[in-house]
Amino acid sequence: MAWSAEPFSPAHDELRATVRRYVEAELQPYAAEWESAEWFPNEVFERMGELGFLGLTVPEAHGGQGADYWATVVLYEELMRAGSAGLASAVASHTDIATPPILRLGTDAQIEQYLSPAVEGKRVACFAFTEPDAGPDLADVNTWAKRDGSDWLITGVKTFVTNGVRADCCTLAARTAEPSGDERAGGISIFLVDTASPGVKVERQAGKVGMCAVDTADLVLTDVRVPEEALLGGEGNGLELARELRGERLIASVQAVALAQRQLDLAMDYAAQRRVFGQAVADFQVQRHRFAELSTRIEACRRLVYDCCDSWNLGTASELDIAQCKLASAGMANWVVDEALQVYGGYGYSKEFEVERAWRDMRLLRVSGGSDESQREIIGQALGL
Amino acid sequence: MTETALPLYDDSHDALRARARQFVDTEIVPHVGDWERSGEIPRALFAKAGDAGLLGLKFSPQWGGGGPDYVAAAVWLDEVARPGFGSAGGALSSHSELAALYIDTEGTDEQKERYLKPSIAGSLVGALAITEPGAGSDVSTVSTRAHRSNGGWRLTGEKIFITNGASCDFVIVVARTADDPHRGLSLFVVDADMPGFTRTRLSMLGFRATHTGQLVFDDVVLGEESLLGTMGEGFYALMRRLAWERIYMSICAVSAAEQSLRTAISYLGGSARVADRQASRHRLADLVMRVAQARAIVEQALRCYVGARAAGEELDKASRRLVAQAKLYTQRVALDVADEAMQVHGVAGYTATQPVERYWRDARLGPIGGGTDEIMREIIAGSL
Numbered sequence: 001m002a003w004s005a006e007p008f009s010p011a012h013d014e015l016r017a018t019v020r021r022y023v024e025a026e027l028q029p030y031a032a033e034w035e036s037a038e039w040f041p042n043e044v045f046e047r048m049g050e051l052g053f054l055g056l057t058v059p060e061a062h063g064g065q066g067a068d069y070w071a072t073v074v075l076y077e078e079l080m081r082a083g084s085a086g087l088a089s090a091v092a093s094h095t096d097i098a099t100p101p102i103l104r105l106g107t108d109a110q111i112e113q114y115l116s117p118a119v120e121g122k123r124v125a126c127f128a129f130t131e132p133d134a135g136p137d138l139a140d141v142n143t144w145a146k147r148d149g150s151d152w153l154i155t156g157v158k159t160f161v162t163n164g165v166r167a168d169c170c171t172l173a174a175r176t177a178e179p180s181g182d183e184r185a186g187g188i189s190i191f192l193v194d195t196a197s198p199g200v201k202v203e204r205q206a207g208k209v210g211m212c213a214v215d216t217a218d219l220v221l222t223d224v225r226v227p228e229e230a231l232l233g234g235e236g237n238g239l240e241l242a243r244e245l246r247g248e249r250l251i252a253s254v255q256a257v258a259l260a261q262r263q264l265d266l267a268m269d270y271a272a273q274r275r276v277f278g279q280a281v282a283d284f285q286v287q288r289h290r291f292a293e294l295s296t297r298i299e300a301c302r303r304l305v306y307d308c309c310d311s312w313n314l315g316t317a318s319e320l321d322i323a324q325c326k327l328a329s330a331g332m333a334n335w336v337v338d339e340a341l342q343v344y345g346g347y348g349y350s351k352e353f354e355v356e357r358a359w360r361d362m363r364l365l366r367v368s369g370g371s372d373e374s375q376r377e378i379i380g381q382a383l384g385l
Numbered sequence: 386m387t388e389t390a391l392p393l394y395d396d397s398h399d400a401l402r403a404r405a406r407q408f409v410d411t412e413i414v415p416h417v418g419d420w421e422r423s424g425e426i427p428r429a430l431f432a433k434a435g436d437a438g439l440l441g442l443k444f445s446p447q448w449g450g451g452g453p454d455y456v457a458a459a460v461w462l463d464e465v466a467r468p469g470f471g472s473a474g475g476a477l478s479s480h481s482e483l484a485a486l487y488i489d490t491e492g493t494d495e496q497k498e499r500y501l502k503p504s505i506a507g508s509l510v511g512a513l514a515i516t517e518p519g520a521g522s523d524v525s526t527v528s529t530r531a532h533r534s535n536g537g538w539r540l541t542g543e544k545i546f547i548t549n550g551a552s553c554d555f556v557i558v559v560a561r562t563a564d565d566p567h568r569g570l571s572l573f574v575v576d577a578d579m580p581g582f583t584r585t586r587l588s589m590l591g592f593r594a595t596h597t598g599q600l601v602f603d604d605v606v607l608g609e610e611s612l613l614g615t616m617g618e619g620f621y622a623l624m625r626r627l628a629w630e631r632i633y634m635s636i637c638a639v640s641a642a643e644q645s646l647r648t649a650i651s652y653l654g655g656s657a658r659v660a661d662r663q664a665s666r667h668r669l670a671d672l673v674m675r676v677a678q679a680r681a682i683v684e685q686a687l688r689c690y691v692g693a694r695a696a697g698e699e700l701d702k703a704s705r706r707l708v709a710q711a712k713l714y715t716q717r718v719a720l721d722v723a724d725e726a727m728q729v730h731g732v733a734g735y736t737a738t739q740p741v742e743r744y745w746r747d748a749r750l751g752p753i754g755g756g757t758d759e760i761m762r763e764i765i766a767g768s769l
Contacts, residue, residue, distance in 0.1 A: 160732055207422075207737030209746065277523045286759060341749070345521045345757060346546045349590050349750055356590040359749070368732045373664065 007306060011067075012074050015056075019078035022051060031083030034213040035357060040087050042124065042166055045094070049121020054095055058103060062111055063119045069313040072096065073254050073306075080258035083354045085361035086211035088255055093162040094118060096251050097244045098125035098171045101190060105233035105240060114169055114192050126167035126195075128158035128219055129241060136245070136374040138173060138238060139184035143221065145174040145191060152176075152231070154191065154199075154224040160368065164217025165204050167195050173238050188238025191230045199224035210360030246319065249326040249370045250312055253305045256333035256365055257298060263358050264294050267340035270353070274344075287343065294336050301332045320382035327375040330365035337362050393684055398460050401442075405464035408437050417470040420594045421743055426476055428510070428552075435507020440481045444489050448497055449505040455629070455691050458482065459636050466640035469648070469740055471747030472594035474637050479548035479595075480504065482633050483626075484511025487557050491572060491614030491622055500555055500574060512553040514544035514600055515623065522760050524623060525566035527559055529602060531573060538562070538612075540573065540581075540605040546754075550598025551586035553577060558602070559619050570619035573611045581605040591746035627756065628700055631712040632690055634755045635683040638719035638748070642676045645719070645744045649726040665729055672722050679715045686711040706768040713761035716751030723748040 008016070026047065034040040048054050056071040058064025065071065072095070079088040102115045117123040131142055143156025154174050161170070170193045177187035195202070201220040208216060233240060268291055271282035281287055308325045311317035341348035341355045348355050366372045394402075412433055420426050434440050442457040444450025451457070462482070465474045485504040488496055488511075503509035520526040529542025540560055550556060556575050563569030575582060581603040589597050614622050646669070653665055689704040700708070723744040727734045734741045752758040 205736060209735055209737070209742035276521065276526075284759075286762075342752060342758065345753055346516060349753055350546065351588045351590075356749075359590070360746070363727065363745075364732075364735055366728060367730075367735060371731060372728065376664070 007070055007310060008074065009070075012070050015067075015071055016074045016078055018051070019053065019075055020081070022048075022053075023078055023082045027079075027082035027084070027087070031087070031213075031354070032351075034087065035084055036212075038212045039215065040084070040090075040213045044087065045091070045121040045124050047121065048091065049119060054091075054121050055119035056095070058099075058115070058119050062103070063116050069309055072251065073309055076251055076254050077258040080255050081262055083357070084213045085255065085259055085358065086214035089211060089252075090163050090214040092248075092251050092255070093127060094125050097248050098127040098163075098167075098169075100244060100247065101171055101232060101240060102192065104243075105190070105237070107229075109229065110192060110232065118169070123168040124163055124166050125169050125171065126161050126163040127171040127244065128161045128164075129173045129245070130159050130161075131157055132159055136370060137185075138188055138241060138245075139179065141173050141175055141188050141238070143172070143174040145176050145189060145226075148225070150228050152191065152226050152228075154193065154221050154226060156221050158219040158221070160205065161217050161219050162214055164219055165202055165215035169193065170195055170219065171232070173241055176235050185239050187236055188241075189235050190232040190238055190241060191226055192232055193221075193224060193226055193230060195219075197224050197226065209363065210357070211364055212357075212360075245370070246317070246322045247312075249322050249375075250305075250308060250317070252365055252369050253322075253325040253329040254309065256329040256362065257302045257305055259358055259362065260294075260298050260301075260333040260336040263337050263340040263355055264291065264298060266353070266355065267291075267343040270347075271343050281343065290339060290343070294339055297332050298336060301329050305329055318382070319378055323370070323375040323378040323382070326365075326370045327372055327379065330362070330372060333362045334366060393456060393688055394460065397454075398456055401457050402460050402464060404437070405439060405461045406467070408434070408439060409464050409467060413465070413470065413473050414468050417468055417473075417740075418737075420472065421470065422737070424593050426472055426594045430473070431477070431480065431507035431510055433507065434477060435505060440477070440485070440507055441505035443481075443486065444501065444505055448489075448501045455694065456687065459633060459687055462633050463636050463640045466637035467644055469641055469644035469744045469747075470594075471637075471641065471743075471750070472592050475548050475592045475595040476510075478633055478637070479513065480511050480553075483513040483630060484549070484553070484555070484557055486626060486629065487513065487572065487613060487622065488574070490626065492574075495610065496574065496613065509554040510549055510552070512547050512549035512556045512598070514547045514550060514556050515559045516546050517543055518545050522757055524559070524570070524620060527561055527570060529558065529560045531560040531562050531571065531607065533562075534606070537606060537608040538573070540575065540602040540607055542602050544598075544600040544602075546587065546589075547598045547600055548592070548595055550600050551584050551596035552598070553596075556600065557613060558600075559623065562616055565617075567620045568617050570623075571616045572613040572619045572622060573607055574613050575602070575605060575607065575611065579605050579607075589750075591743070591748070591750055593746075625699070628690060628705065628708045630755050631708050632683065632686050634751065635679075635686065635711045635715040638715040638751050639676065639679045639683055641744060641748060642679060642715070642719040642722040645722040645726040645741070645748075646672060646676055648741060648744070649722070649729045652726075653729050665725075668725055669729075672718075672725055675718045676722060679718045682707070682714055683711045702768050706765055709756075709761040709764040709768075712756060713758055713765065716748075717758070719751055720745070720748040 055064030056067045060066040099118050118125045145152040145154045172191045172193050176189040179187050199222045203218040205216040274281045305325045308321045337358045438451050439461050441450030443452045488501040531538040531540050558573045558575050561569050562571040582605050584598045584600045587597045686708045693700050726741045727745050730741050
């Protein structure tokens with residue numbers, strides 16, 4: 001067959017094969033251990049940088065591959081086969097949320113200092129938007145950056161920062177001016193903060209029920225001094241980050257679909273070899289029908305997400321498109337993985353198979369990175385309600 | 386004249402409930418966080434429950450029990466499950482409602498003296514081992530073998546996912562004494578210190594402080610006195626007793642669901658996120674309705690169970706269907722309510738600083754353990 005209805009070119013397929021080999025050889029064998037240890041080594045970032053995975057959409061001039069968004073889709077679909085959604089989300093925070101603003105808004109010096117080492121995997125980036133009282137709405141940010149000579153002093157608390165412990169640099173949203181008039185989000189600026197700066201206290205978020213391998217942390221900033229050069233783009237352009245928030249939701253949707261597919265595939269494998277009442281589990285009509293339903297829901301969601309990826313690639317993805325993807329894929333992945341877990345019977349409840357980990361991991365998607373409720377609000381507003 | 390359904394709880398049950406709640410509030414609730422984190426429930430809890438007369442509610446005073454009163458046992462378990470800490474109920478119920486129960490219904494007086502009395506006192510902890518790596522829902526494929534030997538048996542095989550199995554003093558093992566799938570199974574009481582018996586603790590998604598075990602029997606020598614009940618009757622003994630497991634699991638699920646509801650409603654009441662409120666309120670309203678139905682159906686199943694017992698009868702087809710329906714209905718409701726409680730807490734609920742993630746992980750066992758949802762549907766469909 002000389003044509004394909006899939007959005008992936010032969011170059012994408014080649015990338016997929018390369019990533020798959022890497023995941024199978026260098027991630028899958030360690031996922032369980034890293035999940036248990038609640039840490040994966042920084043070498044993972046270095047190695048992925050070495051393999052060119054951390055700058056897929058970064059221009060070649062800055063050390064990247066110059067590829068399109070579909071390359072990103074391929075990378076994250078394959079990373080979801082590693083067995084640690086947390087690790088995948090950590091890498092995505094680095095490549096798709098923390099660093100794109102630097103490319104888009106940064107000076108040559110900022111790109112040199114903050115982006116290039118991130119692409120190489122030599123420095124890890126995190127982003128800090130959310131605060132205890134500021135969720136999806138950037139306008140609620142209450143971390144303040146106050147002028148001090150030619151520097152800024154930043155004070156505030158950021159919560160649930162992915163890579164918060166290991167990150168070298170933080171793309172941080174802070175208020176530099178009071179909101180004026182109707183523009184509540186005006187007065188928010190973006191800073192690149194070295195996490196080793198005095199006044200930055202990192203408190204690891206202990207006891208997460210899932211996404212265990214990723215070091216989520218609170219960042220407590222007390223009069224953290226940053227130079228003028230730390231300001232990314234102009235003062236008050238914090239709303240640029242809304243793009244990254246949308247990007248976060250889209251890549252999470254891609255990951256959710258891929259993980260759901262993975263767990264369906266593994267459950268079907270299990271059902272084919274596990275025997276009960278004289279036949280394979282897969283041979284019972286209810287299981288056949290269950291698998292049929294799971295595969296259908298995944299496929300429908302995949303196509304919705306792919307449509308949105310196409311729009312994103314072209315720069316035309318709307319807030320409504322993204323919200324629907326996030327809401328649909330989070331719900332679908334939770335449901336699919338729950339059904340897949342049921343297929344394993346008692347083994348689904350044990351740590352012998354990775355399905356219980358996937359069940360815990362997917363739960364985060366409905367409350368974070370754009371909760372179900374916040375996505376419904378966006379959709380409702382987009383519908384003119 | 387046909388007896389109408391009796392009210393389920395009398396004054397003695399109300400008094401017991403108050404006593405049980407006091408016990409749970411004093412001995413369990415203050416420690417839940419620590420025990421979940423450490424993965425350890427102190428052994429002393431069994432003795433404390435025994436001293437308080439809470440482990441022998443189904444059993445005769447001859448053995449130190451306060452029964453037989455199955456409704457009382459249901460009340461006690463309802464209270465144990467109330468704080469939303471599945472491990473306590475899991476450990477205590479597998480001991481008193483499974484292990485001790487089989488000694489009571491199948492055992493000789495010697496066996497009751499040796500195992501039931503101390504179980505009621507809480508000085509011995511028991512487990513029931515049916516499931517194997519290769520035999521779950523289909524009990525007739527159990528392959529742990531008891532070979533006749535020297536007037537006794539030698540036991541060889543493996544059991545998995547056994548609650549209390551990793552630390553119990555004795556375990557009731559379902560083993561094959563003949564090839565016939567159903568008529569070839571027998572029950573044996575195995576002491577933990579018998580040579581050839583080893584076990585490891587398993588790490589599970591929930592019930593983290595319960596000592597779930599993988600048990601290996603390598604030519605364990607059993608004497609005549611280890612046989613529990615009649616040889617070849619093991620499968621039928623299980624079939625008679627499984628209904629009780631499903632009923633008490635259903636009671637525990639409803640109780641846990643009610644705790645999840647209370648937690649969600651309380652958190653939402655304090656929430657500043659006005660935009661979320663109406664939708665959450667409506668979802669909770671739907672769940673309140675389902676939880677109420679869950680409680681109603683399990684109490685009806687309990688009514689049927691104790692009615693049949695009082696009449697000295699086996700459960701009829703309608704009652705067996707009801708028990709399966711109660712189990713099927715209650716477990717999924719408990720999971721859905723726990724899930725909503727998680728959702729209401731937002732990202733804060735994703736860490737162990739809040740109890741909801743524990744409610745949610747514990748609830749996931751319900752549609753699997755004690756008879757999967759699929760098996761319940763088979764039973765229900767088979768009875769229509």
